[in-house]
Amino acid sequence: MTNVELSGVSRWYGNVVAVNDVSMTLGAGVTGLLGPNGAGKTTLLHMMAGFLAPSRGAVTLGGEPTWRNPGVYRRLGLVSEREAVHGFLTAYEFVLASARLHRLPDAEAAARRAIELVEMTDAQDRRISTYSKGMRQRTRVAAALVHSPEVLLLDEPFNGMDPRQRMHMMRLLHSLGADGHTILFSSHILEEVEEVSGTVQVIVSGRLAASGDFRTIRRLMTNRPHVFTVQSSDDRRLAVELIGQPSVTGVELDKEGLTVRAGDYGSFTRALPKIALGSGIRVRRLLPSDESLESVFSYLVEA
Structure with missing residues (x-):
C-alpha cells in the first residue's frame, strides 16, 4: 500500500x-x-x-x-x-x-x-x-x-x-x-x-x-443553521406559529414574505407542512436562501 x-x-x-x-x-x-x-x-x-x-x-x-x-x-x-x-x-x-x-x-x-x-x-x-x-x-x-x-x-x-x-x-x-x-x-x-x-x-x-x-x-x-424564504396565504399568522417551534431560531416578516432561520434543516422542513395544514394556511413558496456550496462549506470551517 x-x-x-x-x-x-x-x-x-x-x-x-x-x-x-x-x-x-x-x-x-x-x-x-x-x-x-x-x-x-x-x-x-x-x-x-x-x-x-x-x-x-x-x-x-x-x-x-x-x-x-x-x-x-x-x-x-x-x-x-x-x-x-x-x-x-x-x-x-x-x-x-x-x-x-x-x-x-x-x-x-x-x-x-x-x-x-x-x-x-x-x-x-x-x-x-x-x-x-x-x-x-x-x-x-x-x-x-x-x-x-x-x-x-x-x-x-x-x-x-x-x-x-x-x-x-x-x-x-x-x-x-x-x-x-x-x-x-x-x-x-x-x-x-x-x-x-x-x-x-x-x-x-x-x-x-x-x-x-x-x-x-x-x-x-445537514444540521447546520439554515435560512429559508417562505411565502404563504397568511404570512403574519404563519410567523406566529413558527416562532414557537424548537427548530426555528428567528422569523422576519416583510413585504416579500417570511425569512425563517432554522437550527436544523430536517426538523424545520418536517414541521412546516404540519403547522400549515393545522392552521389552514397554504404555503405558496419555500426556498432555502443560503444553499450555495460556498455557504455550506464555509459553515464547515467554523463548525
Whole structure:
C-alpha cells in the first residue's frame, strides 16, 4: 500500500494563498476531495503529482517527495481537469503512447487492457476529435491507468460524462480502491462524492475544513443553521406559529414574505407542512436562501 502524505503544506502565488497549512494522509481506498470551485483542490492535486513545489511543508508519496522526483510516476497516475489530448490520435494510439512512455514490456497488451477497463474498446480506433467529452475523459483515465499505478489522482473526473458513463466510472474506482489502490478524486458536487467515497477531505478557501467519514460530514452539513424564504396565504399568522417551534431560531416578516432561520434543516422542513395544514394556511413558496456550496462549506470551517 502506498500512502500520500501532506504535512503542513501551503502554496502561495505572490500575495495570494491558494493552499494554507494542509495536513492529510491518503491510504488505500477511494477518498473524495470536496470543495467549491476555487477552493484550492487543483493546486493540492498538482502538488501531490509533483507539478508544483509546496511553498511550505512537505508532500510525499510512499515516503518519497513528489517534487523533482520523476521516479514517483512509476507508481502514480494523474487525470488533470484540463484536457490535453491530441484529436488526430485514436484512443488506442493515445493510450499506447502512454504505455510506451512508461516503458512497459508489452505496451500493446497494456493499452488494450486499460481501454477495456474504461469500456472504450468499440471506439478505440476512432479519432479522439470525434469523441464526446465523456469519451475523451474515459480515454484519459485509460492512459493514466495503463501502467497499473498504486496511486491515482483525478481532478473532476466525471465532467462531461452521461449517467451510464458515470455509473461505470464509479464502479471502476470502487473496484480499484477495493484492490488496494490509493485513489483521490476532486469534485464540487456533493452527490458525486457520496456515491463513490466513504472518506472525504473538504477544502474551503485553501484550508482543510473537515476530514473523515462522509456520513459524519454530511450530518454536519445537514444540521447546520439554515435560512429559508417562505411565502404563504397568511404570512403574519404563519410567523406566529413558527416562532414557537424548537427548530426555528428567528422569523422576519416583510413585504416579500417570511425569512425563517432554522437550527436544523430536517426538523424545520418536517414541521412546516404540519403547522400549515393545522392552521389552514397554504404555503405558496419555500426556498432555502443560503444553499450555495460556498455557504455550506464555509459553515464547515467554523463548525
